[in-house]
Amino acid sequence: MGRVPRNRPGLETYDEDSLGFGRIFTEHMLTMRYRDGAWQKAEIKPLENIVLHPAALIFHYSQQVFEGLKAFVGQNPDDILLFRPDKNIARFNRSCQRMCIPTIDPELFMEQMSALVRLDRDWIPQSPGTSLYIRPTVIATDPFVGVKTGSEYLFYIILSPVGAYYPEGFAPVKIMVTDKYVRACRGGVGEAKTGCNYAASLLAAEEAHAEGFTQVLWLNAVDKASIEEVGTSNIFFRINDRIITPPLSGTILPGVTRESVLQLACDLGYECREENITIDQVIQAAQDGSLKEVFGSGTAAVISPVSSLRYRGKDYTIADGKTGEAAHKLFERLTAMQTGREPDPYGWVVNIGK
Numbered sequence: 001m002g003r004v005p006r007n008r009p010g011l012e013t014y015d016e017d018s019l020g021f022g023r024i025f026t027e028h029m030l031t032m033r034y035r036d037g038a039w040q041k042a043e044i045k046p047l048e049n050i051v052l053h054p055a056a057l058i059f060h061y062s063q064q065v066f067e068g069l070k071a072f073v074g075q076n077p078d079d080i081l082l083f084r085p086d087k088n089i090a091r092f093n094r095s096c097q098r099m100c101i102p103t104i105d106p107e108l109f110m111e112q113m114s115a116l117v118r119l120d121r122d123w124i125p126q127s128p129g130t131s132l133y134i135r136p137t138v139i140a141t142d143p144f145v146g147v148k149t150g151s152e153y154l155f156y157i158i159l160s161p162v163g164a165y166y167p168e169g170f171a172p173v174k175i176m177v178t179d180k181y182v183r184a185c186r187g188g189v190g191e192a193k194t195g196c197n198y199a200a201s202l203l204a205a206e207e208a209h210a211e212g213f214t215q216v217l218w219l220n221a222v223d224k225a226s227i228e229e230v231g232t233s234n235i236f237f238r239i240n241d242r243i244i245t246p247p248l249s250g251t252i253l254p255g256v257t258r259e260s261v262l263q264l265a266c267d268l269g270y271e272c273r274e275e276n277i278t279i280d281q282v283i284q285a286a287q288d289g290s291l292k293e294v295f296g297s298g299t300a301a302v303i304s305p306v307s308s309l310r311y312r313g314k315d316y317t318i319a320d321g322k323t324g325e326a327a328h329k330l331f332e333r334l335t336a337m338q339t340g341r342e343p344d345p346y347g348w349v350v351n352i353g354k
């Protein structure tokens, strides 16, 4: 349908229907440095490479935090809508505290992020299922070999016009349950949005991909029984009319989409609970027919229905491999709120346009 960037003669344009995810970046970036015990003035400038000393702490000891949220053009073309950005900013600062990185004033964060998105507003795609993905990141930059907390940091924000996260789009994905690898354990950094959690997950994901699976479902590191989350998403199970997601125990990423789904599922008339659920309970429910659907939730994919689970060499098909009713309704409701097509009774949607 459309092309981004809009109305910008002389710039390369991209077909909105084939954006993929995270491959294309906008013209500008925001940077802000921390030194001498304080965050310095933020700067918006053309997107450029970052030059760092090869000893920079980030390269050796992974002191890093990131966030991910989306901007949409609203019903009025002047509207730029963000979904619960305060949640992302608060989580960013919580992750920073866990990773010994200085926090950023939430108001300043919001102001600077909004200014950057407004500047590159022509890059926000408008076809259904597309958005402008916002990636705030902070890294320790001290040139020093030796484990220590950084004293210099670089905070930056980059923007990427995106389509669907998975090549399957909103089509159901196949998930591999692993009891060989673990993602996080209590007392670790599982609830912080830091790159090292992903580094730790790559081997399991590679092995799952090699066998035709899109993602890995993680189990509790200690008992290998209770369910935690999927690669980049939180997870929900519908057993008859009850929707269950594991509680935030310190090892699970507290998803903004997860929290929103818990509310919206109640509004849609489902009984909704944060409750411990084991893989054995899920398999049992799959076998007796009470497992109606399974879906992941996250900013990137919004809602991703799961068509089958493999556990200990056996495959369990869910909802005949089709998208379930709750996943479908929740996807519709969330995306309609995010794009301003339906009213937002909660004040979640923030308009930074004009």
Ligand SMILES: *Cc1c(COP(=O)(O)O)cnc(C)c1O
Binding pocket: 068, 193, 229, 230, 231, 232, 233, 234, 253, 254, 255, 256, 257, 258, 297, 298, 299, 300
């Ligand atoms: C970001 C993330 C999620 C989803 O969080 P949202 O705020 O809904 O995008 C879930 N799990 C992990 C591991 C994540 O990094």
